[in-house]
Amino acid sequence: MVFEPPKRLVRALGETAPDGDDWLEELPGAAQRAVALRELTVERVQVPGGRSSLVVLVRAADGTPAVLKLAPGRARPEAERAALAHWAGRGAVQLLEPFSAEGVLLLERLHPDVSVRSLPEAKALLEAAGTLRRLWVEPPAGFPFETVAERTGRQSEAMRARAQAAPEVAPLVDVALAAREELLAAPPEHRLLHGTFRQSKVLAGERMPWLAVGPDPVVGECAFDLARLVRDRVEDLIAQPSGAATTRRRVKRLAESLDVDQERLRGWTLFRAVESGVRAGRVGRPRDAELLLEFASWL
Structure with missing residues (x-):
């Protein structure tokens, strides 16, 4: 699958990207590697999606629905991971993979359109x-x-x-x-x-x-x-x-x-x-x- 960033994400990150930032150009490859590493089945990219990350609806190898989220460092994804781990599902979406590659989060699937x-x-x-x-x-x-x-x-x-x-x-x-x-x-x-x-x-x-x-x-x-x-x-x-x-x-x-x-x-x-x-x-x-x-x- 080709992981094309939604226009909303491209526009929003373009407003804040520092000179020389190539995260968007590298994103399709990074998404492919994240999916392959976890043996995920991709359903679709969430559109219009967010303003700071690529959100992909996936299923784990055992069929569990999940969300794969990739974000650049300036969106502070590691701080998000730490907060979600501390909340441990109380009032917030749950981490399915507490420790993973920097900038990649595997999350509980909610109803993204509701x-x-x-x-x-x-x-x-x-x-x-x-x-x-x-x-x-x-x-x-x-x-x-x-x-x-x-x-x-x-x-x-x-x-x-x-x-x-x-x-x-x-x-x-x-x-x-x-x-x-x-x-x-x-x-x-x-x-x-x-x-x-x-x-x-x-x-x-x-x-x-x-x-x-x-x-x-x-x-x-x-x-x-x-x-x-x-x-x-x-x-x-x-x-x-x-x-x-x-x-x-x-x-x-x-x-x-x-x-x-x-x-x-x-x-x-x-x-x-x-x-x-x-x-x-x-x-x-x-x-x-x-x-x-x-x-x-x-x-």
Whole structure:
């Protein structure tokens, strides 16, 4: 089988690829070797798939359905492996092969085309929040994960640089950076977080109704993780005349349902929306940047 990367993956990785990166060119061969080594039977490449990895639906030699996932080093697949091993299937997809080649994960098969996002909005938020709560555990000793301070520190530098190049975003960037400084001064807890949690990252399963996939794990306070969920379906929020009020109600409802401080959730939602909007503008996605920065202005 020819392992052709989906267009969505090619486009997304192209936005972030460093000079000289040849991971996409080497991907078909790497996928062939991973399949042969494990004696897997390939069913299909998942399309449109994710933005940072190739996902292949396969069957093991004994017929067990599984997922083979290949990701470049900059997507931090080894951190994902470590987080999934620590969660051990509690609220998240299960590793079928704890130790394997770098950048290759063999995972439990879920229902890749059925995510929480397919549910009505209120139900989707409830199920997603319940799944997220199960992931918030103490990190392992000597954890190999970034902290929220480290990750947002890198992001802050990129935000400052963009504000200099595009002065129109500078006021929101300044507010977001000030919020980050205040939030990092006294974090209420340090938990292992999913890192990139949203409705589309929660898939239907057999062991449990819903399980999380695709973490970019980080250690820090729970409000940071929940912040990305607040802006889910942002395009729908922007289209509503009452979008700003709906967003504020969502912050309140999610904070109360997961025992997270409402102001801290609002602050991290603001920072993460501005960071994503600035990044979208930097890589040439002006429509996404406009939506995200308008959303951030409501906070």
